[in-house]
Amino acid sequence: SREAKLRNTQYWNALYELMSPLENLDKDVLGNVSISCSKGKKDLPANKRISGNIPYQGANGIVDYIDSYTHEGEYLLIARIGAPSLSPYSIRKYAGRFWATSNVHILKVKETYNLQFLFHYLRSLDFTPYINNPNSRTCLNEGSLLSIPVPKISLEEQKRIAHILDTILELKETVEQEVELRRKQFEYYKYWLLNPEGKLETMP
Template identity: 45%
Template sequence: MSSENFLGKRLDGVEVEWTVLGDERFVEVANAARRPVKASLRVTGDTPYYGANNIQDYVDGYTHDGEYVLIAEDGSASLESYSIQYATGKFWANNHVHVARGKRGLNTRFLYHYLRIVDFIPYLPNKDRSKLTKGEMLKIPLPIPCPENPKKSLEIQAKIVRILDAFTELTAELTAELTARKKQYNYYRDQLLSFEEGAVEWKFLEEVFDIFAGGDVPKDALSESETEEFNIPILSNGIGDKSLYGWTDKAKIEKPSLTISARGTIGWTSFRDRPFFPIVRLLVLTPKIRLNLKYAYYFMKTIENNYKVSEAGIPQLTKPMIKDIKIPLPCPSDPEKSLAEQARIVAILDKFDALTNSISEGLPREIELRQKQYEYYRDLLLSFPKLEEVDA
C-alpha cells in the first residue's frame, strides 16, 4: 500500500486532537537533568555529549537514559530548518537543548519526525533571535490522531514512523557509503600525488602560474542574475555556488585557471574552465607553462588546509604567502611524458571526484534525491487537518 493510500485510508474520518508540547498527558519535558560542562572539565568516555546541533564530545557519565527528542534552545544552525535531534540510551545533554519524550499515547519517534516540519520562528523572541524558551516551546501545537482510541492512535503513529524511518535509514546508509568513498578518494589522491625522490621536479607556484588577486566589483556592469548580456560570472571567496557574486558583461580571465579563497574559506581551491571576473578575497592562478591544469588543481586540493596566514588583523592569503609553494611535475626530462602522466592521474581522480562530489551524478545526487523523497512523505504523512479546520 502506498503512503498516500495508507494516510487516506487510516485518517479518513479519524479525528485529530490538537494539543501542545506542554500537555503533560502526552509529553514529558526532562530539562531538569541537563548539565553543561566546559570542554576543559569533561572526563573522556563513551557517552555522547549533545549541544544545540550535534554531538560535541564523548564523556564519562550521563544525564539521561532512554528515548528522547532534543530541541535546540539556542544556537540552532538554521532557524528555517530548526535543529531537532533524536537520542537513545545513555547520553549527556547540555543546557542548549530542551529534552522531551512521549508518554503513553505518543510515540517519541513520531514526535521527532513531526517536530522537523514545525516552523519555530513564531516562538522565538522578536522573531529574530534563536532563543527558544521553555515557556514558548510548551506552546507549540502537537497533533494526536484518533485520540479517543489510544491503541489505534499508536498504530497510526507507528506506521508513519516505519515509513519515514525507512527513508532515513537508506539516507544514512548512502551517507556512510559516501564517507567511505571520500576516504578512499583521499587515499588514492594522496598516493597518486606522492612521488619518489627524483621522479618529479618541484617548481615554485610563481614559476608555473601568473598569480594575482581579484579586484573591485564592476558596479557599472553588474546583474544579480544571468542574462543574455550579463553572462560572465563574478566570483569571490566561498564554496560552490556561494562564490558567485553576480554577473557582468566582460571577462577578466579568459583562460582556464585555478582560484583560491583568500578570506573566510581560506585555501579553498576551485577549477575554473570558463571565462570569469574575479573580485576581492580571491587569488587567481593562470598557467604560464604547459601543464594539465586539472592535475595542478588536484595537487592544490591536498594542501588547501595547510596555508599559514597572519594572525594579526583579518586572516587572509596574499600572493607573497603562496608564490613559494612548490608543485611536483612528473617526468621532468620529457615534457610529453610528463603531460601524459599528469593526464593519467587526472583520469583516475576525475572518476572518484564525480562519484563523491558531483551534485548531478554519484552518491551525493542519490542522497539528495532520497532526502527530498523523505521530506515529501514526511510532509504528506504529518500534514494533519489544522485546528481551525477541525473546529469547522
C-alpha cells in the first residue's frame, strides 16, 4: 500500500541520516563487539527433519520448522551465501531456540554494544567489499564478517538510535499487518458475494 511504502522509505531515510555522522568516528571491528557462535551449525536433509515448532534457519530466513535446535538465545543471523542483495545485506535478529544451517553466520553481541543498534547499523552498509565474489554473491566468510568496522559510541547513544529506528519499523510492520488483514477481509467478502451458497471449508 501507499502508506506501507511511505513507512519503508521513512525507515531507510532515517537509517542513513542517523548512521552517516558515525562514519568519521573511531572504529572497532565486529569481531571485538560480538562473539561468533557458529559451532554446532549443521545442515539437516529434508528427509531427516521431524516436524515441530522450532525454526530451521537458512541463509535468508526460516526454511522449515523442526523439533530440535542447535542454538538458544538472542543473536544476529547473517547470510553466509546467497544474499539477494549486498546493500542492504541479509541480516536479521532472532531470540529463542533455532536450528542453524551452515549457510548462516551467528553472532552474539557483547554487553558493551546494543544488538538492535548493530542490526540497524549493519543494514546500512554495502557488503560488497566483504564478499569474496561480489558478482555472484558467493560467500561472506567469517573472517571478512568479523573485520567489518563498527563505530565507537556510547551504549546510551546506541540505544537512542536503535529506539528511533525500532519505532519506525514497528509502525511499518503495523501498517503491513493492517493491509494484509484488509486484503483477507476483501477476499472473504468477495468469495461470499460470488458464492452465496458456498461453504467456508471450500474456500480456496
